[in-house]
Structure formats: C-alpha cells, structure tokens
Amino acid sequence: GINAEYGKQWYQRRVRGQKLTPDEVKETIYKLSKKGLTPSQIGVILRDSHGVNQIKHLTGTKILRILRAKGLASKIPEDLYHLIKKAVAIRKHLEKNRQDKDSKYRLILIESRVHKLARYYKRKSVLPPNWKYESSTASALVA
Helix, strand or coil, X not given: CCCHHHHHXXXXXXXXXXXCCHHHHHHHHHHHHHCCXXXXXXXXXXXXXXXXXXXXXXXXXXXXXXHHHHCCCCCCCHXXXXXXXXXXXXXXXXXXXXXXXXXXXXXXXXXXXXXXXXXXXXXXXXXXCCCCCCCCCHHHHHX
C-alpha cells in the first residue's frame, strides 16, 4: 500500500499561489481549444503553466463538458481518435513492409479496440448509431 501521508500531495485541491478565477480558466480553455489542442493537452498546459492541478475542483465541471457547452468539442472522442490514428500509421507502415507479421497482428488488436470503443460510445450516444469504422476512410477521420 501507499503511505497515507505521501499520497496526500496528489489530492490537494488548491495550489499555493493560484490566482486564476474559474472564468479566467474557462477563457484559457477556449483559447487553447481554438489552437487545436485536445482536452488532455489543455489539462497538462493548465497544470504546468498556470498552476491549476484539477480543473473540476476550480470550475465545477470537466474540460470536455466546458468545451461541449461552448460547442468546441471534437466530433469523435479523444481516445477513439488516437486509436484510429495509430491504426492508420500501422496500415501505412504495412504498405511498405508487407512481411511485418507482428505489425499485422498489432493492427488487428488495435482495430478490435476501435470497434469495442465504438460500440461503447454508440451505446452512450456519443457517436451516432450509424457511425462505422472503416479502414479505407480512417485516414480522412484522422486528417
């Protein structure tokens, strides 16, 4: 187990010297999102540069919900996007290196995770019910 005293430093709600108000944090989130950053990248920048370790504790809502309310959230979820991006990269690699059996196997595993995640997001109504992953059109989704 983890020593309780050591573990507390990760759960502190406020950072000393934090001077941003919830509205300033939201404006920063909007600005970073318009630059094309994902919610997790926005969280890392706010943590490292602005000293805001948990946006939810400061604003009361998560980054993705803040972006959705403003209409700035992406069409497909971030984790699904990165899996598709990885599958496209492996497919591109396999065009040049057809004999790479390990990459073929990894591609099958990644695409099965894409299908599994897509089923989950359809069930949760994040993706439309007719959304389907196809390897031929995947590079257009990532671009």
